[in-house]
Amino acid sequence: MKGEELSGNPLHGLWALTNRELKKWYKEPFILLISIIQPIIWMALFGKAMNISAVFTRNLPQGLPPELSEQIMKQTFGTSDYFSFMAVGMLSFVTLFTTMFSGMSIVWDRRLGFLNKVLSTPVARSTIIFSKILSATVRSLIQASIVLVFAFLLGMKAGPSFTPISILGIYAILFMLCMGLSSLFLMIGIRSTRWETQMAVVNLLNLPLMFTSNALFPVSMMPDWLQPIANVNPITYTTDAVRQLLLYETNFNQLMLDFAYTAVFTIVIASISIILAWRYLSK
Amino acid sequence: MTENIIEAKGLTKVFNGYLVAVDHVNFEVKEGEIYGFLGPNGAGKTTTINMLITILKPTEGTATVCGHDIIREANMVRRKIGVVPQEYTADEDLTGYENIILCADLYGIPREISKKRALELLDLVQLTDFKDKKVETYSGGMRRRLELACGLINRPRVLFLDEPTLGLDVQTRAKIWEYIKLLKKEYGMTLFMTTHYLEEADALCDRVAIIDHGKILVVGSPEELKSSLGGDIITLSVNENKNISGLIEKIENVREVKHVKNGYRIKVKDGELTAPLIIEALRSEGIKVTRLSLSKPSLNEVYLEYTGKSMRDQEETVEDFRVRRMALRRARRR
Numbered sequence: 001m002k003g004e005e006l007s008g009n010p011l012h013g014l015w016a017l018t019n020r021e022l023k024k025w026y027k028e029p030f031i032l033l034i035s036i037i038q039p040i041i042w043m044a045l046f047g048k049a050m051n052i053s054a055v056f057t058r059n060l061p062q063g064l065p066p067e068l069s070e071q072i073m074k075q076t077f078g079t080s081d082y083f084s085f086m087a088v089g090m091l092s093f094v095t096l097f098t099t100m101f102s103g104m105s106i107v108w109d110r111r112l113g114f115l116n117k118v119l120s121t122p123v124a125r126s127t128i129i130f131s132k133i134l135s136a137t138v139r140s141l142i143q144a145s146i147v148l149v150f151a152f153l154l155g156m157k158a159g160p161s162f163t164p165i166s167i168l169g170i171y172a173i174l175f176m177l178c179m180g181l182s183s184l185f186l187m188i189g190i191r192s193t194r195w196e197t198q199m200a201v202v203n204l205l206n207l208p209l210m211f212t213s214n215a216l217f218p219v220s221m222m223p224d225w226l227q228p229i230a231n232v233n234p235i236t237y238t239t240d241a242v243r244q245l246l247l248y249e250t251n252f253n254q255l256m257l258d259f260a261y262t263a264v265f266t267i268v269i270a271s272i273s274i275i276l277a278w279r280y281l282s283k
Numbered sequence: 284m285t286e287n288i289i290e291a292k293g294l295t296k297v298f299n300g301y302l303v304a305v306d307h308v309n310f311e312v313k314e315g316e317i318y319g320f321l322g323p324n325g326a327g328k329t330t331t332i333n334m335l336i337t338i339l340k341p342t343e344g345t346a347t348v349c350g351h352d353i354i355r356e357a358n359m360v361r362r363k364i365g366v367v368p369q370e371y372t373a374d375e376d377l378t379g380y381e382n383i384i385l386c387a388d389l390y391g392i393p394r395e396i397s398k399k400r401a402l403e404l405l406d407l408v409q410l411t412d413f414k415d416k417k418v419e420t421y422s423g424g425m426r427r428r429l430e431l432a433c434g435l436i437n438r439p440r441v442l443f444l445d446e447p448t449l450g451l452d453v454q455t456r457a458k459i460w461e462y463i464k465l466l467k468k469e470y471g472m473t474l475f476m477t478t479h480y481l482e483e484a485d486a487l488c489d490r491v492a493i494i495d496h497g498k499i500l501v502v503g504s505p506e507e508l509k510s511s512l513g514g515d516i517i518t519l520s521v522n523e524n525k526n527i528s529g530l531i532e533k534i535e536n537v538r539e540v541k542h543v544k545n546g547y548r549i550k551v552k553d554g555e556l557t558a559p560l561i562i563e564a565l566r567s568e569g570i571k572v573t574r575l576s577l578s579k580p581s582l583n584e585v586y587l588e589y590t591g592k593s594m595r596d597q598e599e600t601v602e603d604f605r606v607r608r609m610a611l612r613r614a615r616r617r
Contacts, residue, residue, distance in 0.1 A: 016388030024376045113370030117433075119338040120368075121389040122361040 013123040017131035018138070021105060025139060035139075039094040039147045043087055044154060050216075052082040077218060079159065079247045087151035088242045089215030092235045094147050095140045095174060096209060099182040100202045102136035103189030107198045119281060129186060129277040133270065136182035137175060144174055159247040166245040169255075173262055177238040180266035183273040190273070190280050215239050234265040287311040288441055288473045289318075289335065293344030296330050296497075304330040306497035307344060312441075312475055312490075317467055319488035320477040321582070327497040328477035329369060332445050335475070336366050349440050362390070365439030369446045371426045375419040379410050379429050382418060386433040397436065404432040408462065424455035431462060442466065444476040448483060456483075463487055481582040491582070493589055500589040509580035514538055515554030516584050517561065520546035520574040527570065534564050546574070548587075554579070 026032055056069035070080045077085040109115040118128055148170075152158075185202060192198045210216070212226065213235035219227055230236050241258035244250045289312035296305040305327040312318040320328045333339035335348055337357040345352055351359040373382045380401060387397030405411045408428035418426065427447065434442055447463070448456040464487065466472045478484055484491045485505045492502045501508065521527065528540045531549060536557040539550040551557040554577045562572050578584060 012391030013389045113372040117372040120336040120366045123389045
């Protein structure tokens with residue numbers, strides 16, 4: 001047996017490693033079902049139960065015009081329907097919870113020795129990381145699509161600016177958020193050998209990331225000390241972009257800002273995680 | 284002159300700045316031989332292999348594998364080697380066949396070649412009937428064979444095996460030995476393996492390096508090492524607390540006497556004939572032999588000779604190493 005002729009493609013192995021992660025998901029009907037049902041339950045129960053519109057319509061003091069409640073809703077949430085507002089937030093929520101597993105999987109790979117095996121092959125170190133990011137992104141986008149479909153089925157109303165092209169914009173920005181978040185969680189996982197630690201850290205991060213964004217509640221209504229935090233949270237920008245495209249009359253300046261912010265976040269975080277991968281995977 | 288396919292020069296690994304796992308090790312492996320690292324757990328075998336397969340950077344020194352430097356040309360090394368790790372690393376959720384194809388993809392082998400080769404390798408390790416079963420249903424021996432097949436997918440010039448038969452039953456172990464011999468014989472492959480089984484080193488390796496506490500103590504073929512002992516070994520205990528080494532040395536055929544724990548280790552010519560002479564001679568001095576054993580040269584004796592402690596004894600005092608090994612593992616994982 002002689003040494004092997006190899007393809008010069010620097011990306012070889014990327015699809016193989018990505019597909020390995022995805023296979024675990026789509027080849028297990030049970031896991032697939034659970035992961036699809038979960039966001040739907042969130043949206044259907046949480047979204048419908050938090051019936052904020054009713055706060056204003058049902059509690060409106062006597063003698064005030066009923067249109068007033070709609071006006072308040074519109075001023076607060078940008079749409080008269082809280083469910084639509086919150087369903088968009090759910091897209092970010094699903095992304096957040098799916099990408100957190102990308103960090104878990106590298107911890108497992110390290111524990112089971114799979115990572116060492118891959119490291120002894122000529123696969124680029126950045127490919128290993130990139131495959132994790134990519135598989136988490138694919139999963140998140142598919143789950144987000146399901147959430148989006150169900151949101152419409154459950155009564156989300158598209159806004160006046162909505163066109164089929166908006167869908168492309170929605171995917172583009174969600175794609176960036178997925179990449180950024182999975183890079184973030186991988187960065188945390190890359191040195192960790194205990195999945196318990198990883199789990200704890202990720203759980204500690206997830207809910208604050210969620211609640212300090214505009215996913216469930218508009219930033220303008222938050223207390224003053226919280227607003228600056230919400231204004232640096234990338235989820236705020238992504239969620240706003242999706243709302244601009246899907247629900248609101250699109251404000252293009254705001255939309256550009258949303259895209260730019262999310263893009264910068266993603267590029268910075270992904271670069272850092274790939275640099276860390278280089279450093280830590282070649283001990 | 285045969286080319287050295289692996290050459291280590293002053294290879295050293297220190298974990299966390301104080302835990303010396305491998306200590307300035309030098310060795311050469313010739314093309315086409317089976318070279319074994321023999322030593323107890325925690326001796327530095329896995330750390331050495333991890334440096335050679337480029338997943339761990341040496342603290343000091345370096346090595347070449349297939350003519351490429353393991354630090355500067357790691358990627359060239361990776362292309363030319365195969366690795367069979369100590370752990371079962373195959374993905375349990377995938378089938379055996381899928382696992383091999385995954386490995387092939389990691390080497391960038393085109394699918395039309397890898398498909399054919401995967402089937403050949405599955406046939407070689409006799410897993411063809413199970414190729415479409417998930418790995419989680421495999422037994423330990425089957426998994427080890429699958430790891431072997433994965434390690435061969437890129438037709439490596441050197442195959443690294445880290446404790447290839449650890450935890451396997453006798454029949455499976457014999458099977459793995461068979462494959463290893465076959466690879467050397469049929470394909471002229473070079474194999475570098477670590478083991479802490481003396482029988483394994485004896486049965487397979489062309490040359491053995493005995494390693495302990497991160498240092499190579501001696502290198503040679505099992506035969507050379509055994510004959511270097513210069514005869515049979517008699518171990519005996521007596522009911523006399525005084526050191527009687529001088530007395531024993533005077534007996535015919537005795538070459539060397541060492542006072543060891545609980546008795547004496549005596550190197551002799553013709554052990555069968557000499558043992559009665561020793562008992563006789565001691566009795567005439569009024570000393571009673573309470574225990575005597577005669578052993579032919581074996582790697583265990585060699586090990587004893589160079590390290591001053593029996594490998595088997597060490598395996599019994601697991602507690603000591605476990606502490607060291609756990610410390611090493613923790614450091615290595617970080």
